Amino acid sequence: MTKQERKFPNTRMRRNRMQKFSRKLTSENALSANDIIWPVFIKEGKAIKQVIDAMPDVFCFSIDSLIKELENPIRLGLNAIALFPNIDSKLKDREGSQGIDPNNLICRAIKEIKNEFPSLGIICDVALDPFTDHGHDGVVRGGIVDNDLTLDKLNKQALIYAEAGCDIIAPSDMMDGRVGSIRNCLEKNNFKNTMIMSYAAKYSSSYYGPFRSAIGSEELIKPKDKKSYQLDFANSDEAMHEILIDINEGADMVMIKPGMPYLDIVSRAKETFNMPTFVYQVSGEYSMIMSAVEKGLANKRDIIFESMVCFKRAGADGIFTYFAPYLLNDLKKGI
Ligand code: PBG
Numbered sequence: 499m500t501k502q503e504r505k506f507p508n509t510r511m512r513r514n515r516m517q518k519f520s521r522k523l524t525s526e527n528a529l530s531a532n533d534i535i536w537p538v539f540i541k542e543g544k545a546i547k548q549v550i551d552a553m554p555d556v557f558c559f560s561i562d563s564l565i566k567e568l569e570n571p572i573r574l575g576l577n578a579i580a581l582f583p584n585i586d587s588k589l590k591d592r593e594g595s596q597g598i599d600p601n602n603l604i605c606r607a608i609k610e611i612k613n614e615f616p617s618l619g620i621i622c623d624v625a626l627d628p629f630t631d632h633g634h635d636g637v638v639r640g641g642i643v644d645n646d647l648t649l650d651k652l653n654k655q656a657l658i659y660a661e662a663g664c665d666i667i668a669p670s671d672m673m674d675g676r677v678g679s680i681r682n683c684l685e686k687n688n689f690k691n692t693m694i695m696s697y698a699a700k701y702s703s704s705y706y707g708p709f710r711s712a713i714g715s716e717e718l719i720k721p722k723d724k725k726s727y728q729l730d731f732a733n734s735d736e737a738m739h740e741i742l743i744d745i746n747e748g749a750d751m752v753m754i755k756p757g758m759p760y761l762d763i764v765s766r767a768k769e770t771f772n773m774p775t776f777v778y779q780v781s782g783e784y785s786m787i788m789s790a791v792e793k794g795l796a797n798k799r800d801i802i803f804e805s806m807v808c809f810k811r812a813g814a815d816g817i818f819t820y821f822a823p824y825l826l827n828d829l830k831k832g833i
Contacts, residue, residue: 529817529829531577533816534816534826535822536580538579539559539583539713541584546558552711554788558584568611570823571826572615580622581622583607598651600658606662608620620665624669626648626652632720633715636652642721666693671697672724673727694750697778698740702725703728703780706756707782708781709782751775753776753778754777755780758779758805768812774815776814776816777812783805784819803828
């Protein structure tokens with residue numbers, strides 16, 4: 499079709515847009531419950547549902563409270579959750595030892611949740627930052643995050659999560675070689691069907707601020723940022739290179755993060771690799787949307803759905819979003 503053939507008034511783009519039914523008929527992308535992954539924060543204790551100041555309407559749950567809280571979203575079609583721990587600062591150390599303790603909060607949560615909801619997919623972040631006192635994703639030596647020493651810890655962390663029943667290991671640490679190293683470790687230990695979703699293109703971003711305060715690792719000590727391991731937001735070719743490497747090392751799924759300012763990366767990744775491609779609408783995006791809603795600058799439902807369908811349009815197969823319970827409720831209403 500050429501432009502000449504589609505001239506006004508033969509073509510009036512507004513005809514299809516005029517009525518709701520024809521807008522629905524011609525819509526190219528949609529969000530369904532299948533696309534939604536709920537990232538949840540957990541902490542030690544009983545019957546806890548703690549407010550997170552930086553993230554309105556997001557809570558940090560004790561395991562028992564989370565199990566109660568999951569009932570409704572699961573009834574509404576929630577497929578998978580991603581677990582993030584808020585570890586007591588007394589248990590954090592330089593080496594992130596809690597991260598490789600088979601009895602840690604995450605391992606206990608996986609077992610208890612699987613026991614209650616066997617068909618719910620469980621995704622676990624693999625990185626040391628919730629467990630280190632300096633807030634970095636790996637072990638620090640002489641002010642530098644040491645890649646190869648970290649790999650050994652990540653293998654152990656992935657293995658204890660797989661042993662506890664985690665379905666998808668999601669390395670978010672951005673060390674070189676970690677996907678291959680974790681894949682080998684899982685194979686060797688007979689976890690042949692444990693999936694790996696690589697945070698393949700994870701950018702060094704200001705949008706992670708509220709998350710870091712939610713897990714109590716907002717203050718990064720020496721180095722003071724994560725630029726030596728997370729991607730530079732100026733780069734797109736480099737992201738494709740990272741994704742290619744992770745696929746070759748054995749990733750089953752790839753993720754791009756943050757989401758909204760990085761739709762070009764999602765779209766390019768999907769077109770280039772045709773892999774199951776995920777996107778993470780991170781904490782800063784969540785809190786920005788919520789502030790706009792609270793200030794009366796946007797309609798809550800409209801702005802949230804727009805952000806979701808735009809992820810789908812860019813090529814995302816699934817979306818990590820803190821709006822998951824809200825979205826599942828709304829999708830059920832069938833608006
Ligand atoms: C930890 C991790 C981070 C996020 C997910 N996993 C923070 C970081 O890398 O500093 C951010 C998620 C969010 O902001 O919602 N490796």
